[in-house]
Amino acid sequence: MQAFARLLDSLSFQPARNAKLRLIETYLRETPDPDRGWALAALTGGLDFSSAKPALLRGFGQEKIGAELFALSYDYVGDLAETLALIWETDPAAGPPPTLGEVVETLQRATRTQTPAILKRWLDALDSTGRWALLKLLTGALRVGVSARLAKQAVANIGEQPVDAVEEVWHGLDAPYRPLFDWLLNGAPRPQSNAGAAFLPAMLANPIDRAELDALDPAHFRAEWKWDGIRVQVAASGGLKRLYSRAGEDVSGAFPDIIEAIDFEGVFDGELLVRRETAVAPFNDLQQRLNRKTVTAKMLKEHPAHVRLYDVLWLEGEDLRGLGFDERRARLEAWIAQKERPRFDLSPLVSFADWAELAAKREEMRADGIEGLMLKRGDSFYVAGRPKGPWFKWKRDPMLADCVMMYAQRGHGKRSSFYSDFTFGCWRDGAEGRELAPVGKAYFGFTDEELRWLDKWVRDHTTNRYGPVREVEQKLVLEIAFDGIARSTRHKSGVAMRFPRINRIRTDKPAAEADTVDNLLRLLS
Amino acid sequence: MAISTATETLNPRTWLYPTPRGLYCEPGDFYIDPAFAVPRAVITHGHGDHARPGHRKALATPETLAIMRTRFQDMPDTEQQALKYGESVKIGEVEVGFAPAGHILGSAQAVLAYKGQRIVVSGDYKRRPDPTCPPFEPVPCDVFITEATFALPVFHHPSDAGEIGKLLRSVATFPERTHLVGVYALGKCQRVIRLLREAGYDKRIWLHGGLMSLCRLYQEHGVDLGDVAPVSEAILETFKGAIVLCPPSAIADRWSRRFAEPIAAVCSGWMNVRARARQRGAELPLIISDHADWPELTQTLKDVGAPKVWVTHGREEALVHYARGIGIDAEALHLAGREEEDS
Numbered sequence A: 001m002q003a004f005a006r007l008l009d010s011l012s013f014q015p016a017r018n019a020k021l022r023l024i025e026t027y028l029r030e031t032p033d034p035d036r037g038w039a040l041a042a043l044t045g046g047l048d049f050s051s052a053k054p055a056l057l058r059g060f061g062q063e064k065i066g067a068e069l070f071a072l073s074y075d076y077v078g079d080l081a082e083t084l085a086l087i088w089e090t091d092p093a094a095g096p097p098p099t100l101g102e103v104v105e106t107l108q109r110a111t112r113t114q115t116p117a118i119l120k121r122w123l124d125a126l127d128s129t130g131r132w133a134l135l136k137l138l139t140g141a142l143r144v145g146v147s148a149r150l151a152k153q154a155v156a157n158i159g160e161q162p163v164d165a166v167e168e169v170w171h172g173l174d175a176p177y178r179p180l181f182d183w184l185l186n187g188a189p190r191p192q193s194n195a196g197a198a199f200l201p202a203m204l205a206n207p208i209d210r211a212e213l214d215a216l217d218p219a220h221f222r223a224e225w226k227w228d229g230i231r232v233q234v235a236a237s238g239g240l241k242r243l244y245s246r247a248g249e250d251v252s253g254a255f256p257d258i259i260e261a262i263d264f265e266g267v268f269d270g271e272l273l274v275r276r277e278t279a280v281a282p283f284n285d286l287q288q289r290l291n292r293k294t295v296t297a298k299m300l301k302e303h304p305a306h307v308r309l310y311d312v313l314w315l316e317g318e319d320l321r322g323l324g325f326d327e328r329r330a331r332l333e334a335w336i337a338q339k340e341r342p343r344f345d346l347s348p349l350v351s352f353a354d355w356a357e358l359a360a361k362r363e364e365m366r367a368d369g370i371e372g373l374m375l376k377r378g379d380s381f382y383v384a385g386r387p388k389g390p391w392f393k394w395k396r397d398p399m400l401a402d403c404v405m406m407y408a409q410r411g412h413g414k415r416s417s418f419y420s421d422f423t424f425g426c427w428r429d430g431a432e433g434r435e436l437a438p439v440g441k442a443y444f445g446f447t448d449e450e451l452r453w454l455d456k457w458v459r460d461h462t463t464n465r466y467g468p469v470r471e472v473e474q475k476l477v478l479e480i481a482f483d484g485i486a487r488s489t490r491h492k493s494g495v496a497m498r499f500p501r502i503n504r505i506r507t508d509k510p511a512a513e514a515d516t517v518d519n520l521l522r523l524l525s
Numbered sequence B: 001m002a003i004s005t006a007t008e009t010l011n012p013r014t015w016l017y018p019t020p021r022g023l024y025c026e027p028g029d030f031y032i033d034p035a036f037a038v039p040r041a042v043i044t045h046g047h048g049d050h051a052r053p054g055h056r057k058a059l060a061t062p063e064t065l066a067i068m069r070t071r072f073q074d075m076p077d078t079e080q081q082a083l084k085y086g087e088s089v090k091i092g093e094v095e096v097g098f099a100p101a102g103h104i105l106g107s108a109q110a111v112l113a114y115k116g117q118r119i120v121v122s123g124d125y126k127r128r129p130d131p132t133c134p135p136f137e138p139v140p141c142d143v144f145i146t147e148a149t150f151a152l153p154v155f156h157h158p159s160d161a162g163e164i165g166k167l168l169r170s171v172a173t174f175p176e177r178t179h180l181v182g183v184y185a186l187g188k189c190q191r192v193i194r195l196l197r198e199a200g201y202d203k204r205i206w207l208h209g210g211l212m213s214l215c216r217l218y219q220e221h222g223v224d225l226g227d228v229a230p231v232s233e234a235i236l237e238t239f240k241g242a243i244v245l246c247p248p249s250a251i252a253d254r255w256s257r258r259f260a261e262p263i264a265a266v267c268s269g270w271m272n273v274r275a276r277a278r279q280r281g282a283e284l285p286l287i288i289s290d291h292a293d294w295p296e297l298t299q300t301l302k303d304v305g306a307p308k309v310w311v312t313h314g315r316e317e318a319l320v321h322y323a324r325g326i327g328i329d330a331e332a333l334h335l336a337g338r339e340e341e342d343s
């Protein structure tokens, strides 16, 4: 438990991805089974204890130091689990601290009435970091900035395997994952993959532009619309039905309407959309459905989810990933034609003779819900990752707006000594005359040299500081590129940009000539 | 434990009390750690919120006076009077002595005796061993004035060796990166270097230029810091895997850009609380403090056995509450010029 606590503690302060990976790898290598397996389960969200409620922790704290001192302490720290971990004192007579395995196995057996006494014994034996980690684990609030994917990447790294190899066997395994570590570290055979309702690592496309297309033979490629939804994988096998995000995260819980509609066996690649009648709703509507723990009947009715299929990876017990795109497409079309399924339809192919014709079609297509085109080689196998050559995405040209920098914030990790996150705004008529309203935030799009320039500019033009944020003179015009715009009630200006980035620094343009919020609103289709 | 029977009749607040310029001792006509320049000052230690320039006369330990001369361009206009630990001197009608406070080099508690009554102004202090100064000595007294920087039950500073172990473990995990360790220039810096040496780290330790003069002064006072050198004397490659000490403010400064993917370690008692550590941008928070934590504060109240305690300098409320709970007549004492120092 202490080693796991030290890991969580380090992770919680370390913002950089590579450093997080190194910390997890070191821990997994140095920690014996089953503790490392339980740790992996905790990091991938596979451990769920709700054995300690806030009232219990508060009671413990008040009993220890009295209500008044506990209230002052909690008020200062601001986090209940942390407060209790800090005020509790290690009792040297309590014996050795529990291992993570002991904690997990004990809690799985303990009854609700036994838990408080067990918990006190552990709190006595652990040090303050250990207590913090234990309480975070028990209250189910383990927020240390590690995604399941990152944890799997770390496991893969210690066995020098690609993360997709781990992903493929993952859903067939249970914590504490002994066969996984035996395979990765001790030369045991690879665990059997259970490719039914398991997530199959996705194939991704590289960006391309008009000029680069000329080097490619149009006859080799098929085109599809690139939908402005969320790429998902629908997987069903042996009664298991799942909806995964592109990164392999199980999002079934948020989309019961899709899960209920699955009446087949197979694994499909497609775009998750909100659809009303036949029209695709704007991305914003889909966002309403995401990140929700419970889905209300009203939400299901007003924001019905839909999957537009464009590939099939596995069908009725057969792995199709070794077939070319054209063959998989033929199987997909034949399968769709067998039965009408209101929640699923087929993403059509866009026909074209040459790139000029396709470019014209791309220009004409200004409908909501389309981001551009996907180009896929007819003979491409379905390969995990982002191979160079078989698949491309040809996005619609970005929209541009001239905005004025308003605030800057320091970046993370390598960029922590630079002001690299910029909030910018456009003009509008306010109560006291013309004023800037923030319309977005961008932290990429510039070169290292431009970053140094921007950083210096921020330092030289600061007018106010609020913690890590600096307010700057409203003087510098930034040309912002973005992929779309939507109405937003969360933004003061009423609009929100999609993927904003800094396209150019316009030192040549006076701030007064930057765009207005009204100009942006006109871009709303 | 009271020293005299006079305690009952003489109200200590009549001869030692706060004024806008600082804590004033009337029968001696001097201030203790005043916030502004005064005719006569008694200084407990060299930190900026206690030692200020411009006094006409200053009484302090020889080490504290040396620190003040280093910081304040030799202080030619101040008449300096050195008093060693254990010695005493009469100022006006008051006997003034110094006892070690265990806070930093030269740090002292001011022990004031007047008409058979004894008040100890402890300044800043801690109770755990510090290789750069003698340990705190509890002095029995009638009134004990205590700091309260970390006076909440949440502050339990872990062992120094464990925290230094965290730093060395991180250096081993990330051997290609530079570990930038943010330390306060006076006291914390030299203590961290000594702790690293005691943990067996014998490589060169690099220092931000602003830390050099006080390190030299510590070395002159017999604190062996081993191989230390200013960053300005090095070529870039040397910092891979190196430990570099700097003032906390330098970590996010342009100065830090010369280092290979630096990891920001910050040494301070505040690192005990995660939100505070995050606020300071620490990637590797190290809980190393020159102030007493909650158990040390409460133990000290018991050790000195003073029937009256005045609490200043931090979170007075919790310590006053605790002291009253064990039968001590405690109250908060608000002093001018005490900011939350980097501890």
Ligand SMILES: [Zn+2]
Residues within 6 Å of the ligand: B045, B047, B050, B103, B124, B341
């Ligand atoms: Zn101090």
Ligand SMILES: [Zn+2]
Residues within 6 Å of the ligand: B047, B049, B050, B124, B313, B341
């Ligand atoms: Zn102080």
